[in-house]
């Protein structure tokens with residue numbers, strides 16, 4: 069890195085020539101065009117809409133989530149960053165889908181799009197559908213939840229007297245006790261309400277309605293815990309809130325008990341201390357586990373975990389992965405697991421999606437991706453991993469860089485770095501080719517039989 | 520009420536101990552005196568001239584509760600008596616459970632936390648007592664890549680400014696060359712030139728991590744604490760960064776303290792390895808010795824938990840059972856005894872000595888002391 073060296077100087081000059089800066093005029097033009105587009109999308113986000121407007125159907129009812137043709141862009145003054153550029157995949161119920169891909173390829177933006185947490189006004193979902201099966205509380209005409217009642221053997225609702233504040237049965241004007249149906253209680257002693265399943269297109273939902281889904285229906289473990297923990301509130305404060313919001317009828321005492329229980333579950337020693345601590349007083353891995361506890365506290369049906377174990381040692385990582393699997397078993401949740409740790413993917417995932425530069429380039433079952441990676445990028449990824457056994461002087465890494473997301477080429481995005489390039493690769497962007505009932509790849513090497 | 524419970528517990532354990540033939544209170548006193556004497560004796564020694572960094576009996580305690588007068592009521596011993604040396608051009612890998620004090624140790628060495636006690640010799644100077652002003656002169660020589668990239672980058676500066684500012688201030692290259700120099704480092708870290716004008720929030724997690732690495736390397740340091748520097752990177756870029764770190768190390772005799780949970784990465788990059796548990800170093804030695812012949816039961820358990828990147832093979836793991844103790848209230852004797860599969864009676868009462876088993880390979884465990892390893896049956 070010393071610039072004294074002649075040769076390096078040349079290299080530096082070469083990089084200097086390559087770059088192109090925009091003139092002030094160009095930037096203003098881009099900004100104007102962006103502003104118009106952003107205003108339109110923001111308006112749609114903030115509109116009021118009846119649920120029927122975004123209720124839809126799943127293509128396959130075994131899925132819990134279907135993402136189709138998702139495009140999420142950032143409108144910056146340098147141009148439009150197409151961070152997610154046409155992504156299609158499904159998450160079947162009660163399964164784990166792993167996502168791998170190069171740093172910056174759009175994994176987090178995909179998951180933030182599903183949560184509808186893209187930072188506006190510059191970050192927007194521009195196109196695509198995100199169909200999500202919601203199991204929400206059923207409401208009566210007045211908008212109240214409908215309790216589930218205990219029934220006797222004959223199927224009749226068991227009745228019990230209504231009590232007043234002092235625990236004395238209330239009576240009507242004839243002196244008869246007033247009766248009501250006995251509500252079923254769950255293992256925490258909290259009343260159960262009737263639920264119903266509907267499918268929403270999240271991409272079209274007004275942002276306000278999303279609040280109902282986050283936490284209980286879907287929850288996210290963020291890649292950088294400090295971005296989502298509030299530095300001025302204690303961990304306990306922030307954890308309690310999840311229970312208070314998502315468990316109907318939860319009291320403060322219940323919330324605290326549950327928070328401590330959750331901290332225990334994620335392997336935190338002395339949960340009482342951590343409960344009373346502020347985020348900056350915790351280690352990186354403790355913050356990450358607090359985030360996980362927060363995401364799991366609502367017992368969501370879909371957990372999106374963005375690099376959930378990067379700050380954890382392998383023993384605690386194993387414990388956390390078990391915890392995810394427990395929840396999956398207990399309430400049939402599904403997991404979208406983003407990680408660069410191929411070992412974690414191998415252990416956890418049923419299906420694997422490989423992303424590159426905002427698109428999916430290969431997907432299949434975990435075993436297909438590991439034993440028979442087909443896309444040259446996936447193959448390169450497999451080769452780069454230092455293993456406990458390897459001892460080469462230099463690690464293999466895929467040479468070159470991704471193209472600039474502002475000016476994507478119209479041929480294969482991996483072409484400049486690919487060692488198996490063929491003539492066809494300079495042509496159109498390769499389409500998805502099915503190579504087995506579950507294995508798909510987007511690469512011209514496998515295109516012959518199709519189209 | 521809490522206090523009462525604690526007292527009860529103490530009484531109970533005391534009874535048990537009397538039964539087992541140990542007097543914990545006397546033992547504790549004896550240990551403390553011996554340790555204080557050791558620290559005093561080591562203070563007199565001159566720093567090792569061959570080491571670029573020598574840490575002796577480093578402690579960092581956080582005060583959790585204070586009395587009204589400001590006296591500490593309960594403290595958390597995040598780093599409790601750690602000693603080691605690193606030679607120039609070497610990489611010391613630090614591994615250990617989440618929350619065991621790795622980050623705190625790294626920060627204390629750079630004086631980003633004022634150490635509670637101990638000596639830190641950097642290039643022969645004890646910097647433990649340096650004032651912030653004195654430290655500023657050392658800042659270009661000692662750098663850190665923070666574990667949490669997002670909160671360590673100023674949100675309102677562009678990447679170009681973040682990287683160029685320290686280069687300019689410390690006159691690393693002539694002013695007219697600064698931009699070229701910064702673009703070159705960015706390129707080496709896999710950051711594209713068009714990122715120069717962008718703000719930190721406009722990046723992905725892995726891109727931010729690389730900005731932090733570029734910032735640390737830009738001022739041509741001698742010693743860098745890398746706290747989980749590649750945890751957010753995919754394996755290919757991870758390989759690129761590790762190759763870069765190694766290349767620069769060879770060119771400039773750079774020394775790294777490399778903290779990571781990824782054991783394959785640690786194994787690849789390190790010359791020496793230190794294993795920490797609950798604020799203490801439990802095993803330390805040359806990489807090959809640690810990986811081929813791990814001695815401490817904790818090291819063994821740690822290595823067995825590495826996930827296997829083959830979905831069809833399920834591996835056998837040593838699962839650690841028992842309560843994970845808190846650094847605010849560490850167990851007596853060996854701190855690992857609550858979870859150790861090999862724990863003996865003596866482990867509950869007497870702190871194992873940190874001793875050299877073979878050249879440069881240290882371990883703190885009673886299994887390797889002739890005096891105690893025979894007592895197992897008791």
Ligand SMILES: Nc1ncnc2c1ncn2[C@@H]1O[C@H](COP(=O)(O)OP(=O)(O)OP(=O)(O)O)[C@@H](O)[C@H]1O
Nearest residue numbers: 142151171172173174175176177721722723724725
């Ligand atoms: N607010 C933003 N403005 C402009 N560009 C952005 C913004 N946020 C993200 N990007 C860009 O979008 C692309 C995708 O980012 P994303 O965070 O999804 O990557 P990722 O796959 O999660 O990577 P990593 O593994 O490094 O976390 C990146 O190139 C990034 O620079």
Ligand SMILES: Nc1ncnc2c1ncn2[C@@H]1O[C@H](COP(=O)(O)OP(=O)(O)OP(=O)(O)O)[C@@H](O)[C@H]1O
Nearest residue numbers: 349350351352353581597617618619620621622623
């Ligand atoms: N400012 C602080 N105030 C109080 N306690 C703290 C503070 N900083 C750290 N601690 C505590 O010190 C202990 C060690 O933390 P440290 O960040 O050093 O762990 P670590 O080994 O880096 O863990 P990880 O691998 O999870 O990052 C933790 O129990 C943490 O809660």
Ligand code: SF4
Nearest residue numbers: 480483486493511512
């Ligand atoms: S389409 Fe061509 S350039 Fe792209 S990955 Fe396949 S072989 Fe390589």
Ligand code: SF4
Nearest residue numbers: 853856859866884885
């Ligand atoms: S001293 Fe005892 S408890 Fe500690 S590691 Fe050794 S055997 Fe286990």
Ligand SMILES: [Mg+2]
Nearest residue numbers: 176291723724
């Ligand atoms: Mg990300």
Ligand SMILES: [Mg+2]
Nearest residue numbers: 351352622666
């Ligand atoms: Mg840390």
